[in-house]
């Protein structure tokens with residue numbers, strides 16, 4: 001039975017939730033993290049993390065290379081007519097599965113004394129400057145602050161009637177881990193008609209293949225195998241990787257209704273972190289870094305609020321919105337614009353041809369969707 005009165009309740013134990021929990025535990029805040037699923041668990045994700053988060057992860061006492069993360073420094077893009085573009089990544093990154101990374105962060109949070117409760121939050125009420133969080137198993141918990149870290153699409157988005165949830169989204173994602181040959185220092189984006197597939201290595205020497213496409217392109221085929229055969233494998237590099245590798249998951253993992261609509265970083269007085277606050281197009285490979293960075297922003301402000309350096313909730317919320325926008329608005333816009341341009345069937349091949357002829361533009365575009373190495377103060 002979890003404690004009933006807390007400083008902070010965090011809803012969702014993905015990257016944003018776990019990082020917030022670990023950060024807040026360093027300042028002895030009374031925190032409860034509620035996650036609906038068990039650990040470890042596979043998630044649909046490209047599993048390439050930008051190095052911008054490394055200084056902060058180290059500050060939190062988490063080193064991904066202890067868990068065999070791969071150092072990634074090279075980038076390759078192939079067009080659906082099989083042309084290659086290569087570039088150095090400006091900052092680089094690392095490859096680690098969500099199965100491993102979330103699990104290790106979960107263990108770290110437990111070790112730091114965070115209380116973790118497995119349940120689904122079904123409602124949150126705000127009254128008399130305090131929150132009441134209600135779970136599926138009928139627990140009613142009170143806290144001064146709630147962090148919403150419940151990901152890109154949750155039952156709570158429906159409960160709170162968030163605007164984006166009312167719009168249908170046409171995107172779906174598929175992930176599979178395979179064993180085979182692939183350079184461990186490379187992340188590749190292989191385009192096909194209607195989408196693209198990210199490829200990079202993670203721990204255990206597995207290759208992560210993760211693609212995103214739209215439902216219109218997918219629905220003409222009877223299943224994933226037929227879609228891959230008829231659409232993905234028109235890209236000969238992708239076909240070669242798939243045909244020369246052995247699946248390591250029983251079947252591919254899928255998610256649908258991926259939305260890139262604008263969200264608000266604060267709703268119903270809840271500080272939203274990670275995908276709950278806004279999702280960058282996966283093409284940019286920066287969603288995890290944004291989840292981690294937003295957790296840092298929220299945690300620092302919450303500590304100031306609990307220590308009464310920030311004296312009103314209004315001030316806390318205004319500061320979070322301001323900092324969130326300053327950190328993420330530009331890269332979200334850049335990400336959406338790039339994804340939009342590459343979705344135009346008539347334009348994408350022309351743009352890719354420009355990049356092939358002027359490869360120095362590639363790192364500049366990547367920089368627009370990424371941040372600088374994170375600063376750590378406390």
Ligand SMILES: Cc1cc2nc3c(=O)[nH]c(=O)nc-3n(C[C@H](O)[C@H](O)[C@H](O)COP(=O)(O)OP(=O)(O)OC[C@H]3O[C@@H](n4cnc5c(N)ncnc54)[C@H](O)[C@@H]3O)c2cc1C
Pocket residue numbers: 011012013014015016017034035036037044045046047048049050119120121122149150151152153154155156173174198210211212258273274275276282285286287288289291
């Ligand atoms: C196809 C695809 C490829 C991607 N590739 C990359 C990539 O290569 N690099 C990158 O940086 N980013 C990538 N991303 C983005 C990245 O996966 C997300 O930005 C990141 O997972 C966000 O973390 P989060 O903590 O906000 O959400 P999540 O990791 O989704 O965590 C949310 C958690 O909340 C829990 N939850 C939800 N509702 C409730 C509830 N009511 N009660 C309790 N718990 C709840 C869920 O179970 C979940 O564990 C990709 C995304 C997609 C879709």
